[in-house]
Amino acid sequence: MVQALDAEGNRTPCPEYEDALSTLSADDMRRMYEDMVLLRRFDTQATALQRQGELGLWPPSLGQEAAQIGLGQALRPQDFVFASYREHGVAFARGLQPADLLGVFRGTSHGGWDPQKHRFHTYAIVIGTQTLHATGYAMGMNLQGRVGNQNPERDVATVTCFGDGATSQGDVSEALTFAGAYNAPVLFYCQNNQWAISEPVHTQTSADLYRRGEGFGVPGVRVDGNDVLACWAVAQQALDRVRSAAGPFFIEAYTYRRGPHTTADDPTKYRSGAEVEAWERRDPILRMQRYLHREGIIDEAYETELEERGEQFAAEVREACKAMPDPAPEEMFSHAYREPHPLVEEEKESYLAYLAALDEEADR
Template identity: 50%
Template structure:
């Protein structure tokens, strides 16, 4: 679709003389709907793409972008380092060092493209898979480990980083983001190039949650500067997209009165270009935008999931040919933007990062039991203080039994 500013002309509800009604189109059957959605496995005609799966640079009439050779190399480095820490997180869970891990394998381009489009004054609200966006907001990968090891709920300052804490409840972050973006609007922080914007990340499965739709209603009504960034990785845990929606997800935006755009989520350049445009629309006060990043989850939903129980191996193999990192690597080689020395240096850097990531995880200390009470409110309530005293007396009773030779 054209990136021209969305207007409400023709959507005011006022009666207009449009002549006799057109013939009503026949309602498609469920089989036709599913076939149509499956036919978009390449993204469909509306897909915004700047880098083909073969690594060829193409143009787009509305969403082209100029990037330097250095920026292309940086985007490649981002994706490689983020993927390496993701693979280490998966391995650490299998080794019993983490309670769970949520992989992003295959979604690096969508996250790095969107993350690098954010300006310092912007705010990002993640779900639980946005390790790549966290990287772009300046978080060290080790800072997310405590969440999955169970030692903290997030160790970073959301205000300082412009990156909210991870949200485990599916879709809830959209309501939080809508409220934050409404505040940006009410406080006059939009209107020019220096304005603020908010971006919220969620998956295709979350679009079936009421929280997401309520957030879209509020954002639309108040023209909140909010980019809804949906990473459609084709599977909502064990259900495919066609079981979630009768239309492509980006088209849902029209029902709320703001634009929706589908971008190739395995194309880091297109993800960057579309995200920059959407954020600029928001920061200039033009209201919300929905971006559907059409990508694929190459791994399980989490380490508690067995993806082989609900999807076929040939589907996975087909998407491996669209790998976002390999796509950019081929382009860098073809255009002589990077040589083997560059790729070797990135690989060496990823090895060092992985070793530091593992070492940090192995040495994470268990928090004292008092922290579950001290980190609830800014000022502890009398009821919570009594609960803490009772719990500590309970723990002390085990120590007394041990000293007395009792069994515990």
């Protein structure tokens, strides 16, 4: 497993990726740390909002900050990401705002953002479907000559993010089949957080997940998903490989979901407190914090200022969530098809007439 920082924040040898890691400045590493801290503060605030009845549901990312920020910081502007529903850190790296994400789970938006503007597709709730979407998009990039030109501003890497549970879905195997057969420039980024809701990963597979692609002609690597430096270095090298037209690649970021699968889940029913405590000692933020302090890159004053920023950020998230206006009822029909559809228009008019009749009844 590729690792640049151990659980105590000590720098470990990482021969294959040292050249990339040597390019990171103190500012780069501070930004990674800040992004992880703010992502966690956002996540805990969103969880609290759901508990208060402001969101219908929330999928926490607690414990997976390094895997997401490492990937997000390695992306180039032209790259395109197809995510599942937990990639909040990658979403922020692509320029999305908290309200964009919260609107989906508050029920005020069908998607929440323009995928082309952010080069980040809307969240995929159905497990594994995004891997097929990404592979098809990547095949299109091949046909358009958008890879292998040695042009850092034009060559495109397509990325699909998914969890260990998704690898049990046929969609993922089908995506790997097409990616391998057509040499699609797509990076499969699996965040193995050890649990597919209540099923541990060892009941899903007897083989390491990073080797899942080998039978499809897709090489892979496992990285310590709680080590943001290693995640960044591995992702950067893999993305460069994909953009160069060398074919698809598979990364398994070995991490842990410390919270529930979603706020509708109770993880105490299926896993032990001792297991959670063991993974808390591998906390990705604490690991990076120790390293940066040891290197003199951050100090106590910086930490205090960052904590204050986090609280201000959380307050802004609360305000943005509660200020979201309820959408007009007819909005649910607006994006069923790209062009107007007679049947959808008929259904919309029928529904609006029904609502109007209810209003008239209430006025009597």
